Amino acid sequence: MPIVELHVLQGYGPEEKRRLCEALTDAVRLVVPAAPEAITVMIHEMPPENYARGRRSRAGAPALADPAEIVRDYLRAMEARRTDVAQGFLGDGFTMHFPGAPPMSRLQELIDWARPRYRFVKKSYEGFDAMQSSGSAALVYCRGSLSGEWPDGTAFDGIRFIDRFEIEAGKITRQDVWNDIAEVKSTA
Amino acid sequence: MPIVELHVLQGYGPEEKRRLCEALTDAVRLVVPAAPEAITVMIHEMPPENYARGRRSRAGAPALADPAEIVRDYLRAMEARRTDVAQGFLGDGFTMHFPGAPPMSRLQELIDWARPRYRFVKKSYEGFDAMQSSGSAALVYCRGSLSGEWPDGTAFDGIRFIDRFEIEAGKITRQDVWNDIAEVKSTA
Amino acid sequence: MPIVELHVLQGYGPEEKRRLCEALTDAVRLVVPAAPEAITVMIHEMPPENYARGRRSRAGAPALADPAEIVRDYLRAMEARRTDVAQGFLGDGFTMHFPGAPPMSRLQELIDWARPRYRFVKKSYEGFDAMQSSGSAALVYCRGSLSGEWPDGTAFDGIRFIDRFEIEAGKITRQDVWNDIAEVKSTA
Amino acid sequence: MPIVELHVLQGYGPEEKRRLCEALTDAVRLVVPAAPEAITVMIHEMPPENYARGRRSRAGAPALADPAEIVRDYLRAMEARRTDVAQGFLGDGFTMHFPGAPPMSRLQELIDWARPRYRFVKKSYEGFDAMQSSGSAALVYCRGSLSGEWPDGTAFDGIRFIDRFEIEAGKITRQDVWNDIAEVKSTA
């Protein structure tokens, strides 16, 4: 039965309300073993003049972009080797953590590091999981399999991978990558 | 400002309400860029007789256990080689997916598979992330580093890993593991 | 989806809350074509000190008895010829309206009037319908069939009847009766 | 003091909201002995995007017509001998139950049955009572007196009657009729 009522300042669009309804439903389901169909969410919107905290009206802030969409767009730009576009998704202090590599902070470092390792790589996605951490970052996990070509031109595919992203204020601030490339190579 | 009101049947304890408050706060923060201190959650509890759906009173269901705790307890049992205890955390259809291994479904398979690979392994955790998926499973990600001994008795540590768990109705139904063991071995 | 929240002073028992949940659900269904399972009712109870109208706390009033139960008990007493008990269910200004009889106000009038018409009569009920009118009276309709004996001792049964009752402040103030006795007799 | 809050999807008109307010007020009065003036109803309307059940937005359904109006219109058409119009108010499986008649399902049957009984009949109404049953049907009771002409052309009036109607999804599915015609005839 759980019923969730959310009171927010008006200004959120249908897509943002959909994300709120889903996230609030799933938040309840993490603790209460109710079927999704038994969980109701109502969003009550208010014009700023109908809301006050500390005796003062407050204006609503624009919604945060969907962090999973941010990650998808970033990965798409990287796969297309559009580092200029990809760079636009990165926040201050961005770091990357790849298997067998020191932490890197610039996309060019990554490209240089990857060159002796594979000609190119493509990701097929099995799933994206997004959540807000208890801290300031939203988290996005995406996993699936890699395909591409080794430096010698032979093809590979079906190599398991998982990426973890931290997104703060709409910018990616950290990427952690795990995959089975070494495992596959060692058994090649 | 967002204010969340949750109406539930009574019967949840302080710890369960804490988890609900946190999950609901974080659900809002995934979309609305409000500081946590600006997000209020109120839980309204009702005795069963004060709630009806379809003209009938309903009884509340016991809370689901914290999926992160389930995973912690399972991993602790595995590390202590208490497979009997660990087995108790597993649900029907459980499968494990390790780097370089075929899918396994029984813990003994895992132990047999690991024996030629390392004498033992311990996990140091950097973080746990838990969320409800849009499907029936709760998800737990845990990551950190592995230490242990290779079959020849030499020690290793600092090997990055990440595990992904699916938990349904309080039981682990799937474990996916990625780590840098092959990477480390290949550069040894 | 409709959700009904009722705020009342505390003091109502589970049975009274059940009646409230049912009546509120059905009130919604009279206008909104929702399945009962899609209609939720929540009752929020308050101690008197948590409620004020006109700056003053208010005490809750005891619930009204279920008018259908009042009618059932009254009819049971009449059938058992316990006019003393039946009289206790009647309010000031009570009147009865039977087919072919002038309005009557005392139970003894009814008994005298019925004596030449049948030795006794029993009611089998097909259904009770109770509602609050827009005025001060609750209404109860009951319908079914009559069985009994004519003055000459021959039996009858299966004669359709319907009664309409008005109940104010827990007392029956009016009874209207329709049945097919004359129809049956005329075709006998 | 009782206060009723109804949350519904937007799309109901002023007349439909008036019916909801009245029905909810009367639902409370059936149990709580509060003066109508002490009962407040608030309707909170929501656009579909602000409401989710099972993680999905839901659209509101058009209101059900007022069942008392359906009955009034049907009876008006019957009195005007507009059987084509009257037929439009009847649902599948419609049956009629009149004194001394077998159950009938077609209006022509009723007309044929009535012909030897009276030339015409008109209804004067004393009151309509409408409610939602606990099942799928709305119920309408109407009562008053009949006037008309017997087959021999003599007039009659003041004959008590009561009708009971069941309405499902806006269509009449059952009509039960009781009256004092036989009583009056037997004493004529």
Add this chain to the structure above:
Amino acid sequence: MPIVELHVLQGYGPEEKRRLCEALTDAVRLVVPAAPEAITVMIHEMPPENYARGRRSRAGAPALADPAEIVRDYLRAMEARRTDVAQGFLGDGFTMHFPGAPPMSRLQELIDWARPRYRFVKKSYEGFDAMQSSGSAALVYCRGSLSGEWPDGTAFDGIRFIDRFEIEAGKITRQDVWNDIAEVKSTA
């Protein structure tokens, strides 16, 4: 944390809502030692058709003018010797109570009484305090210092004063005045 929700019929403007938010916040602060920033007010507005008391819709009444503004405007008119304007702020039964004067009810009485006492007087305000009394009157206190000229043309200033006003239905019905004029004169 306190959260205040106000349900009112629609029709109040932003300025009136601001006054409501402030007054409600301060009402809570009179009892609960919360920082203003921890007190949230939400105003839920309803069209008349969404609200019923006693089964009937109700129309909202226009807001009362800010009583402090009424007093400011009245005092401004008096200082400008616009008694015609000032008179428009006064309600039936208005009385004035000045130090050493009998109660007066007409502005001309005040002017006549003041003439031998000072040529003119101006008010500098230190503060206005407005509240609703438990009775029908709103109360406004204003205090500060008087400057002006004595009848002999010598100037004075810095004389403390306080006025208390009762306002009913937007009209001033009573003015009480205290000041240090006599004290200052006695020590002159």
Add this chain to the structure above:
Amino acid sequence: MPIVELHVLQGYGPEEKRRLCEALTDAVRLVVPAAPEAITVMIHEMPPENYARGRRSRAGAPALADPAEIVRDYLRAMEARRTDVAQGFLGDGFTMHFPGAPPMSRLQELIDWARPRYRFVKKSYEGFDAMQSSGSAALVYCRGSLSGEWPDGTAFDGIRFIDRFEIEAGKITRQDVWNDIAEVKSTA
């Protein structure tokens, strides 16, 4: 019709809730011209575990004492010349402002200043008005008439006075006094 709902952490007593109901009702009446009987207040109390701001439960703070009671008790102690008791009601930075006196901060200063002015003075109260200011202080106004004896032993009475108090965190921090003593003396 206005309806006020207050959500607070549990822990307030009946007297404190009464003060909240009154203050909230009067806050609405300052803007909305509704009869008190048309204004409803509901207080919803929550255990700390059912409330979170910033993901954390919060404990409620004890209620502030009624500022009018604080002032009454202080004035009673002063009249009884219990300066030790009166001192206990005063906060840091307390100042007094009397007609014709420089600001004073210690009660003994007041006593010394008053000695040549009157032997004793008693207050008869016409009314107390209390409110929360927009700042941190609660305000109490009390007014009425003074009686007592002049230094020469002759009695006086009926001298108008008004006091204004500022109370912060339960302590009086400022007292302003106006009265007609000089006026009365000057006309004696």
